[in-house]
Amino acid sequence: MNKIKCECGHINPEGTVLCEACGKPVEENQHIDGNDDKKLLNMRYDGSARRSQTFKKSLIDKIWGFFSSVKVGVWLIVLTLVASIFGTIFPQEQFIPQDAVSRDPAIFYEDRYGIFGLIYYQLGFHHMYSSLWFIILIALIGVSLVICSLDRFIPLFRALRNQKPKKHKKFLSKQRLYSESSNVDDADIDKLVKNLKKSRYKITEEDGHVLAEKGRFSRWGPYVNHIGLIIILIAAILRSTPIMFSEDYMWVREGEQRVIPGTNNKYYIENKDFILETQNANDERFQEASLEEEIPVNYQTDVVIYEAKNADVVGAEPELEPILTYSIQMNNPAKFDKYTLYQQGYQLNEFKNMSFKIHETDDEKEESLGNFTIDLTNPESVYELDSGFRVELTNYYPDYIMTENGNPASETDHPRNPAFVVTVYPPDSDEGEVSFLGIGKNIDATGENEYKVAIEDVEFRDVSGIAISSDRTLPFFILGATIFMIGVIQGMYWQHRRVWINRDKDGSLLLAAHTNKNWYGIKRDIEKAIEGTNVSMARDQQELDE
């Protein structure tokens, strides 16, 4: 490597723009930071030698150079930003409303949004954020973050560690804030330095040359926050593995006890009660409001969680031990082991069971000849009645619909609109009579039935939708977010300010200052420090045009 030796004696790495020690511009490298013909020096990375600006030959150099460019980084951000906007024009597929004609994206988008919806769907914008190219964009931002940070952090760190209080005059006079004062005696300088100390500047002195510096740690802010972002991106990758993250959804009926999916049969849940509370319109606080619709203020499932003690014994009846009694509410999930249970859905008044009675078809009093009850989630195939009747459940449609070609069918497995085909065998008879029963339907298949089956009673219950998730990546996200916040505050809420006070050969005093932001603040610092001395105020050499 071609090291560059400066006239001050410091040896700089190849590609250095400003000498790390004395700041003297390295003649042949001024084009790198665009300093040629400029009145002021570009102080962005203190003129340190960045790999991306120094080596440009091999393929790796070129890839490195590409990703280390902030311009490329900003383009990646802008592309992701624009893509994100497109993703919000129409709802993403997971947000297709319940009342849509079809929840199938292939139908929904065209049906609701016409030609634009169709194009949207065909371009795959309906699952924009999980599409490969969007993920690649995010990944490229990640690569850019890493390379940008490495390319700048190391040389900047070197340059700031190697800096000396004595600076080359060319360096000082090309700072944005600069002044020369004559007739300054040592007492003035002492006072100046003391004042700067009072403003919490750290003073380094060498042969009468002074460097006053504060807030250098804020220069590391960007690199710290980029580390935070990288941790978040890594956490997002981890989250796509089943070990780190899994989620499931289950419906639990009131009174039902069932295994919790995704827990390897280790945990069971029992739904004791589901509660839906809507706003009580009598509350006087809300009298003035025109409550057009009831506002739901509480969704709650009272549950008991059980642990199966012998989950690994195949075929054995589980021995359940209650471990948690909890009221899961929206905004108040239940936690046990590594699982969290969220209240996420409900269905009111699902049919629980239906009771029927048998009577003679032409009995006007409909005197009961026997009763039976069908448990709609767990129906039996034959009901033997005390009176000797036998009822065979020939067909059961939990969610009955009539298909287009006239056949009965069940739309879902949930007993929302139960219908049955039953065969009734009178006592001591092998000849059955077929009836079709449903809500508001009682059809006699032959029209010659001697006995009729009538609905006597219906029992309802609520069903609660519970989401189960096990997410071990959360600590990583929290760590990443915390580091990001620390870094961004470190970089944004503090400034790196430096004031150089050098004696020129002719005895006049050179004062120059640099800050990475908030020039107003550093000017105030200097104004305060030179008060009562002969040092003249640093002139701002780069005011925006008036």
Place this chain on the structure above:
Amino acid sequence: MDLYSISSNALLTAFILYLLATFFFGGAIRQNKSERNKQTKTGTIGLVITIIGFVSQLVYFITRWVITGHAPVSNLFEFTTFLGMSMIFAFIIIYIYYKNAFLGVFALPLATIIIAYASMFSTDVVPLQASLQNYWLSIHVTTVALGQGILFISFVAGLMYLIRQIDQTKLSWRNVMLELVIYCIFLFIGFIAVTTIFNVLSYEATFEVERDGQLVIAEYHLPPIAAPKDSTLLSENVMKSWFEAPAWMHGDEAGRKLNTVIWSFFGGSLIYGLALLISRRRIGERLQPLLKGVKPDMLDEIMYRSVAIGFPVFTLGGLIFAAIWAQIAWGRFWGWDPKEVWALITWFFYAAFLHLRLSRGWHGEKSGWLAVIGFAIIMFNLIVVNLVLASLHSYA
């Protein structure tokens, strides 16, 4: 006086005081050049009035909290009012640091417009729905609003920079775009004016709308230019609508919202037109001499610093706190809901702003445009995402 009227009177008082303070800042910038950027008497009076107004708004906030039993940031009225309050708060902080009276002349009226805009939505006290019942409501929403309030100052400084610096001697793309930004502000004023006028007149027009075989009532408080789709007018003696809302606009409210937008354009354009007539030149051109006395460097610095201060606050409230609460309430910390996506877009945008500024030297005018666009994104997320796009966050 009951608590509810104390609350609304306190808000009204704050509103009037902010306008009053604007005049004092207006007086402060007319002082001679040597006093500029120093604490002047008139400027200090302006500041004191602003602070009294802020305290009054704080009284509104606290009393409303007592009345409703939850942090009053749960619907469009409450949130937008609080946003206006954060803007004032950010202004007070920045003013104390920079003592720039010019900023007051622009920031205060703009924040006041936001507060007036908020009052156009229903101010009824309604119960808090289950999804919002958590102490994170106050933490998440107030932090977001505070971040946006600080970013608002960068918008104001950016806008002032553009008005100050863009050449108005001949028509150009840049001054036309600037005029467009100013025109958009007039649309807000138009919306507020039209809504207020017809509110005072208690205007009402009722439609019967057929939705999926059911008859729904749609109530208009502005004369119906655009009627809801498939509707019949029930009210008598009201204006006949000019057309029906197109079919691709969905939701029961689509017709009414479209109608409101049309009225805002009418009202806004009318007021803008009057302003043009009176000033006899572009509004940007008219305002330019007003800013002669302020250093562009100072505006540039305020613009950048408020992004530097506001960006971390916004990240904390709009992304991190938001994610924590989403995890508690919905079981997922991120779900690509439009409001979440737009918060991310805002974050990306300001991240790009900072990179362009720090690494590529985008100062001055370029920075000014970015500050204006950034705030436009924030307003988009507030207004369009809430009222137009279907979102889990549509609480109003």
